[in-house]
Amino acid sequence: MLRDKFGREIHDLRISVTDRCNFSCVYCKSADPKNYFPHRDLLTWEEFLRLSRVLAGLGIRKIRVTGGEPLLREGVVDFIARLRQIDGLEDVALTTNGYLLPEMARELARAGAPRVTVSLDSTNPEKFARITRTPRSYEKVMAGIDAALEAGLRPVKVNIVLVRGFNDDEIVEFACLARRRDIVVRFIEFMPLDADHAWKRELVVTAKEIVDAIHPVFPLEEIPRHSASETALRYRFADGQGEVGIVAPVSIPFCGQCSRLRVTADGKLRTCLFSLREHDVRPLVRNGATDGDLAAFMKEAVSQKERSHRINEPDFVQPSRTMVYIGG
Numbered sequence: 001m002l003r004d005k006f007g008r009e010i011h012d013l014r015i016s017v018t019d020r021c022n023f024s025c026v027y028c029k030s031a032d033p034k035n036y037f038p039h040r041d042l043l044t045w046e047e048f049l050r051l052s053r054v055l056a057g058l059g060i061r062k063i064r065v066t067g068g069e070p071l072l073r074e075g076v077v078d079f080i081a082r083l084r085q086i087d088g089l090e091d092v093a094l095t096t097n098g099y100l101l102p103e104m105a106r107e108l109a110r111a112g113a114p115r116v117t118v119s120l121d122s123t124n125p126e127k128f129a130r131i132t133r134t135p136r137s138y139e140k141v142m143a144g145i146d147a148a149l150e151a152g153l154r155p156v157k158v159n160i161v162l163v164r165g166f167n168d169d170e171i172v173e174f175a176c177l178a179r180r181r182d183i184v185v186r187f188i189e190f191m192p193l194d195a196d197h198a199w200k201r202e203l204v205v206t207a208k209e210i211v212d213a214i215h216p217v218f219p220l221e222e223i224p225r226h227s228a229s230e231t232a233l234r235y236r237f238a239d240g241q242g243e244v245g246i247v248a249p250v251s252i253p254f255c256g257q258c259s260r261l262r263v264t265a266d267g268k269l270r271t272c273l274f275s276l277r278e279h280d281v282r283p284l285v286r287n288g289a290t291d292g293d294l295a296a297f298m299k300e301a302v303s304q305k306e307r308s309h310r311i312n313e314p315d316f317v318q319p320s321r322t323m324v325y326i327g328g
């Protein structure tokens with residue numbers, strides 16, 4: 001099994017299947033053209049599947065497919081279908097910016113209907129275009145959410161990264177969305193993983209501020225956690241009409257319960273979003289390592305998982321990889 005030296009069991013894997021993205025969100029990807037990894041450096045679908053099988057054998061129960069923008073990589077739907085067939089995996093989920101969902105939601109439903117999370121940071125089309133630095137992104141993403149619901153994908157979650165002065169005036173508007181539509185809304189605190197290095201503590205809209213904004217308008221009741229490693233604080237509306245979640249890694253860190261491991265598109269294991277050190281599994285995969293060798297390597301990497309993200313420490317160092325290259 002995968003267990004780190006602090007006794008945490010690892011059963012969630014996030015696979016970033018590509019470093020490419022068609023958006024340039026202000027809190028994530030640089031607007032400057034970046035050099036993408038060469039194709040030969042990206043793990044192939046077969047390589048990702050092999051790692052996934054070995055990791056499922058070591059106790060991974062849930063895989064989230066992310067990126068960059070995962071729906072941009074050809075073959076991703078078939079990949080998801082094949083992940084669904086891995087023995088021991090209980091859950092396959094997808095995080096997407098939603099831009100391609102109008103064309104792909106039905107195929108995804110046929111591929112085993114992964115749980116889908118779509119990022120949508122404003123209910124105002126012009127503002128959303130400024131956040132994503134992509135024209136007409138709002139219309140496409142809203143159509144994507146509709147397509148996911150029509151294709152029967154459930155639950156559909158919407159992630160909102162709040163940045164003070166940008167979209168914190170829309171908290172109640174998002175709560176209304178959660179009440180109006182069959183959508184689970186989750187607010188995410190802004191983390192120092194942006195390419196522009198603009199993150200400042202003052203820009204973080206905390207969990208408390210979010211609850212304080214919604215509660216007087218729509219009273220909230222906290223929902224007890226299902227499992228210790230659940231990252232979102234969940235609240236239902238007291239009148240029973242929907243729920244919202246808050247992921248608060250900055251103001252209420254959950255590192256003590258972290259159960260995650262990440263694989264980047266270029267085959268690096270990351271034991272924390274904020275890891276300064278990576279474990280390069282690609283040379284093993286490509287140079288004849290057995291499944292046993294891979295398992296031993298991954299167990300050793302996990303044993304070195306960081307105690308905490310250290311965002312709140314005075315000597316915190318932002319990792320050189322930004323979110324688009326890690327996979328959120």
Ligand code: SAM
Pocket residue numbers: 021027028066067068069070095096097117118119159160161188189190191192193194323324327328
């Ligand atoms: N492109 C897809 C998307 O946007 O959903 C998947 C990859 S994206 C990196 C995964 C999640 O990370 C998104 O929900 C995004 O909002 C979130 N994210 C990106 N940068 C972040 C940051 N600096 N702080 C907090 N969340 C961030």
Ligand code: SF4
Pocket residue numbers: 021022023024025028029067068069097119323324
């Ligand atoms: Fe792309 Fe997602 Fe990052 Fe936005 S948050 S730039 S959509 S990877």
